[in-house]
Amino acid sequence: MTDQSTKKYSQRYRSSWESDQRFKGWLQPVQGDGTKARCKICGNSFQAHMKSLIGHSLCKKHVDNTKSSTSKSQGSIINALRPIE
Numbered sequence: 001m002t003d004q005s006t007k008k009y010s011q012r013y014r015s016s017w018e019s020d021q022r023f024k025g026w027l028q029p030v031q032g033d034g035t036k037a038r039c040k041i042c043g044n045s046f047q048a049h050m051k052s053l054i055g056h057s058l059c060k061k062h063v064d065n066t067k068s069s070t071s072k073s074q075g076s077i078i079n080a081l082r083p084i085e
């Protein structure tokens, strides 16, 4: 009999996540707690699970925050088309 419920995954923060395109620029470890991760843009901390990280990366608040923090001019193409008569 295999009882998998007794087998517990020790989910810990991985610094390799920081180089993931989805988490780059905002993910950081929580000092003193290796089981947690933190978003430095939103200031939220959450479980250091891939699921939680992805969940946060898709959260509307986070998306808005990252948009406003990366205030790079995206070269908006505003062509003022003036009809010449």
Ligand SMILES: [Zn+2]
Pocket (backbone or CB within 6 Å): 026, 039, 040, 041, 042, 043, 044, 056, 061, 062, 065
């Ligand atoms: Zn965030």
